[in-house]
Amino acid sequence: MLSSASTRTMGGSYVWYLAERGICKSRFCLFFCILCYVVNSHCPTQVLEDLYKSVVRIVLEKHDKELAVIHPHCAEDHLKALEASISKPFPHVPYCEAVEILRRSGEAFINVPGADSDLKSDHERYLIKHCAGVPVFVTDFPMASKPFYARANDGDATTAASFDMLAGGVCELAGGTLREERYDVLEQRLEALGKREQFQGYLDLRRLGTTPHGGFGLGFERLISLVTNVPSSRDVTPFPRSWTRTLAARGTAGEESSQASGKSSVQAEDDDDFDIDDDDDHVDDEE
Numbered sequence: 001m002l003s004s005a006s007t008r009t010m011g012g013s014y015v016w017y018l019a020e021r022g023i024c025k026s027r028f029c030l031f032f033c034i035l036c037y038v039v040n041s042h043c044p045t046q047v048l049e050d051l052y053k054s055v056v057r058i059v060l061e062k063h064d065k066e067l068a069v070i071h072p073h074c075a076e077d078h079l080k081a082l083e084a085s086i087s088k089p090f091p092h093v094p095y096c097e098a099v100e101i102l103r104r105s106g107e108a109f110i111n112v113p114g115a116d117s118d119l120k121s122d123h124e125r126y127l128i129k130h131c132a133g134v135p136v137f138v139t140d141f142p143m144a145s146k147p148f149y150a151r152a153n154d155g156d157a158t159t160a161a162s163f164d165m166l167a168g169g170v171c172e173l174a175g176g177t178l179r180e181e182r183y184d185v186l187e188q189r190l191e192a193l194g195k196r197e198q199f200q201g202y203l204d205l206r207r208l209g210t211t212p213h214g215g216f217g218l219g220f221e222r223l224i225s226l227v228t229n230v231p232s233s234r235d236v237t238p239f240p241r242s243w244t245r246t247l248a249a250r251g252t253a254g255e256e257s258s259q260a261s262g263k264s265s266v267q268a269e270d271d272d273d274f275d276i277d278d279d280d281d282h283v284d285d286e287e
Contacts, residue, residue: 036176037215044176044214045092045137045163051218052135052167053086059227070228078229081133085167091131094140095119095159098127105130116142119164124171135167148189148199151178151214161214168226170233176216183207 036051038044059067060082067079093101102113102123111120119127119138127136140159143152150160161178180186183206190196190203221233230236 034218034220035215036218037213039211039213044178044216045090045139045165048165048174048176048216048218049090049135049137052165052173052223055223056082056086056227067228070230081168082227085134088134090135090137090165092137092139092163093127093131095138095142096140098123098138101130102126116144118145119172121171124164124166128166128168128171133168135165135173137163137165139163146177148193148195149177149179149186149202151180163216165216165218169229169231170219170222170226172219173222173226174216174218176214178212178214181206181210181212183209 036044036047038047060079064079096115098119099113099115102109105126107122107126109120109122109126111117111122113119113123118141127138128134139162140153140156141162141164143150143158143160146160146162150162153159153161163176164172165174167173180189183203186203186206187196190199196203219233221237224236225231225233228236
């Protein structure tokens with residue numbers, strides 16, 4: 001809500017930070033996400049591509065020695081792959097076209113790609129391979145798979161002006177949408193969903209008009225994992241964190257669970273910290 005209100009007062013592009021639950025090897029216990037909002041004529045995919053290329057270029061030019069020390073798997077072929085990934089524009093593949101590519105691939109995917117279902121990790125890995133290992137934007141996802149605030153594409157109300165950026169071994173590195181800025185469209189959509197009262201505050205931000213804008217969320221540790229070639233994001237986080245390590249968690253759910261199990265609140269917390277699912281086929285979108 002705060003970031004949406006700020007789009008009218010801050011120009012260009014800017015960054016917010018988000019931490020939320022996530023349990024797989026592509027996320028830490030709290031997923032740390034860089035949120036970038038762009039306004040007016042700025043294109044979110046171009047901002048994201050420029051951001052990625054800038055980060056990789058700086059690392060390669062100024063920190064190659066540190067890369068070699070950080071991890072033994074950061075071999076020369078990985079550095080060459082990073083250089084190749086920033087040497088050309090990133091391809092854009094509409095979602096419907098991506099589904100057709102997957103269906104014609106002949107691969108035995110764990111999850112069958114569908115016109116209305118989300119892409120899974122095995123699909124994303126194939127699409128990256130199909131694009132010669134270069135990061136790729138999958139665009140124009142079905143509106144049904146996106147939140148109410150996503151803007152529909154002009155001329156096609158069934159698809160959203162949205163995208164996922166797929167890259168390297170982390171698969172989905174970032175995801176985002178253009179936001180619906182038209183009050184009447186948002187009002188009709190929320191009425192149809194039966195959520196008008198629940199999101200009245202969000203609607204009020206649009207009542208007097210707003211700046212056309214969009215944004216994306218980029219997994220910070222996923223980016224570090226990609227650049228350093230470390231497979232698990234849990235191995236590259238500087239400050240391990242968990243949703244149980246807060247005063248609120250200790251005072252409510254932490255105490256209740258510890259009383260039920262007969263353990264102290266600290267023991268219960270430590271047990272929760274190791275309850276991690278490594279199946280990254282079920283990673284939700286971050287937007």
